[in-house]
Amino acid sequence: MSKHLPNFLTRKNNSLWLTEDERENLEVSYKIKEIVFEGQSSFQHVMILDSYSFGKMLVLDGIVQTTSMDGHIYNEMIAHIPLCIHPRPRKVLIIGGGDCGAAKEVCKYSSVEHIDMVEIDKLVVDVCREHLREVSGNLSDPRVHYIFENGVTFVQDIENEYDIIIVDSSDPIGPAKVLFEKSFYQNLYKALKNDGLMVCQSQSPIFHADVMEQTFKRISQIFPQTEIYTAVVPTYPGGLWSFTLGSKQYTFPSPDRLNYQDTRYVNPQIVEQCLSIPQFMRQQLKLN
């Protein structure tokens, strides 16, 4: 009667459920229509699940990373904001971003000539391109160069190369932990041109205020300009999510530079106001 279920999935009242157990005091359970893909890479357990509430989802080690329903919010905000700050971005590096959504957004800018996408796990890129096209757009732009390597090692020997670096990492546990360390941000600084800038996701201002504060502090110790902005990502705990910018020169996003053709979250008003953050974040970051 009983059939072996993939890790992280349970059967309840004849339905399949994914329950996120990342925090012990709050559980979010998604009712699943279908397991589209399941496999194990050298780095993590990888699934594409089709869910009732969020459509198709990329799930790594049991944690929802992005969904076809709201993945665009995160990807638009991590990509368009730095692209609206830099006046002429030509060469862009994306570290992580295996769902290809950030790269898809960067490709909307005609000034961009070359995108290096350094993702440690080829399996994630392959399954997202094949099964999660709502997010990846089945990205096949010739400007995108896939490099399946460790992002930390990749940037170590690079100098004065990129206009923009986007760090699209998972949570700072397991393989992504090193992407939140000061030495990594120092290497990013070195890898950027003299007027370059970087952005990284810096977790929930509500549930991971310590990580957000530490990221902001580390980046501001290295870069002359540091800014923080937010977006609302329904599948992430607490909804509110933060992104931290470190810049050598430019800081203000210009709505005039925005290419918002086909965007579903970002628009000129959102670009204009994205650096406005709630009072509790200003207090946490001692910005008052």
Add this chain to the structure above:
Amino acid sequence: MSKHLPNFLTRKNNSLWLTEDERENLEVSYKIKEIVFEGQSSFQHVMILDSYSFGKMLVLDGIVQTTSMDGHIYNEMIAHIPLCIHPRPRKVLIIGGGDCGAAKEVCKYSSVEHIDMVEIDKLVVDVCREHLREVSGNLSDPRVHYIFENGVTFVQDIENEYDIIIVDSSDPIGPAKVLFEKSFYQNLYKALKNDGLMVCQSQSPIFHADVMEQTFKRISQIFPQTEIYTAVVPTYPGGLWSFTLGSKQYTFPSPDRLNYQDTRYVNPQIVEQCLSIPQFMRQQLKLN
């Protein structure tokens, strides 16, 4: 061995959990430290639960309404924005708002002389004042007049009375359904002075886009000015929440009017940018 558990609570691995079952495809479960209060009013099942992730929570018919951790976000945004739009609000009506948090915020404005708070369920006000002081502030300002009545009936015979009406309702199911009907908004229009304005919570732009759109449409058929704004409330499904404003005259919130002493979410920057909404909301509301 087994002890009777209050409705909506379950025991799992020796711990108490509240599972919200409002949507059949997504479940959110909160681990509970303690049942602070449990009772049944003439209108609904009422609990104050102390939770691990969100502190104390008001739970009506099994649905989390507000928490000591994030209740201020909703209450600040539903109160301060209209108060920053009206140049001299003196008389304010709050319909619903049993947790007293909206009234607490309105009390911060010295121009306000009189606040009528019309809440159908006295039990909610009583337990929030006693057990949820992080939200209610144990409100005892003499300008607040409690009226334990049906809000729809209350406004029927009132004309030209209020500067601001705040509709702080629960979801449009059960008793709060009538607070989303066009005839109710017509009565609010009548109850407002010639330069008055109203605001109501209009649900999640993601999960209840139909309710948001319908509310916006109904209000814009009655009021010459209609605006919509958002806030991020982590305990509400999807995080992003919408508020719809109907105004007879004034529409732009002025950060100069803001009294943000002791606020934790709202600040001048948030007031300045609150009418900027994501592109998918503009599309849903046909604002492009």
